[in-house]
Amino acid sequence: MESAPIRAAEFFAGIGLVRTALERVKGAQIEVAWANDIKQAKYDAYAANYPDAFDHFKVRDIREVEAADLPTGIELATSSFPCIDLSLAGNRRGLVGEQSGMFWEFARILEGMSPRPSVVLLENVQGFATSHKGKDLEDAMRRLSEFGYSLDVLAIDARHFVPQSRPRMFIIGIQKDRLPTHARAEVPPTSDTRPAWVQAIHAKHRATLSMHYINLPSLPEGPQDLEGFVEADVNPGLWWNDDRVDAFVKSLSEIQKARFEALLTADSITHRTAYRRTRQGVSVWELRKDGIAGCLRTTGGGSSKQALVRVGKGSKAIRWMTPREYANLMGAHDYKLLAGTPNQQLFGFGDAVVVDVIEWIGNNYLLPVLRPDSVTSAG
Incomplete structure (x- = not known):
């Protein structure tokens, strides 16, 4: 029997590369039932690639969004909240900053959802881990833990998938009653997705927060040059x-x-x-x-x-x-560049997630939690 689609909500959706990645996950259908971003130009790019955006994409300040605005039955919530206050290249104001502080708006909406999504996936720069000497990350994880989530932390550099150095950290929260039997509560061993600094986060917080880890396959080596990613014929x-x-x-x-x-x-x-x-x-x-x-x-x-x-x-x-080269380096070779100026297109990709990374997390982490039978039958 074919499993029911996984309904997802995409917070800070940008130009839609999380959706692009989720739709590539093998074994079960993941459909984005709700998406949000504040920028009209990003919606325009999203809608040019996903014509159904009119039905579910809300161009609105997240501070004006209420939990009741979201459709029912959301199992997965993704959040790539702004990084500028957390990035080493930014102002380092952390979660009190006007931009990265939007995490708290995501948390406010999450708190009001009933039932809450079984899984949440947060993506941000690795500077999140050290912002305000780790207090910002601790505060965010504590808030998610209060909502019944057991937490895992990953670090993945996109260079394992595309020829771009783009290190990012991910927080995956799973409602405790949905934790798979193979999830482990102890400190994870060091691996390519959990280097020593991630291992230290688990060690520091496992006594006071609900933490877990799931064994993951090794990351691929990744391409070593720009072959196939550079436009051969340009003006x-x-x-x-x-x-x-x-x-x-x-x-x-x-x-x-x-x-x-x-x-x-x-x-x-x-x-x-x-x-x-x-x-x-x-x-x-x-x-x-x-x-x-x-x-x-x-x-x-x-x-x-x-x-x-x-x-x-x-x-x-x-x-x-070029914008096409930016798209290729973000794992979006087939993305249609039909909306916005070239500079808006560059901005949209620079502010997005790498498709291949989210797809890998979807195949190896999200799907085994949300549709374990699909993984078993596919194997």
């Missing part, structure tokens, strides 16, 4: 002129310049990414050592945008990365 006008390329090279430090020259004289063409940084009050470019992209960010200034460097066989060419 030639996007490539910088010689003067701008020369200025890029001149701004490099001696170490960076040596790295660039080694690539330039190589027998093959290589793609690298670069960020603009301010060092001692001077704007300079820095080229990544490896062949993958740095963490894509929301476009809010020059240093937030990532450039693509094509170099080798004595030739060099540089341009800004």
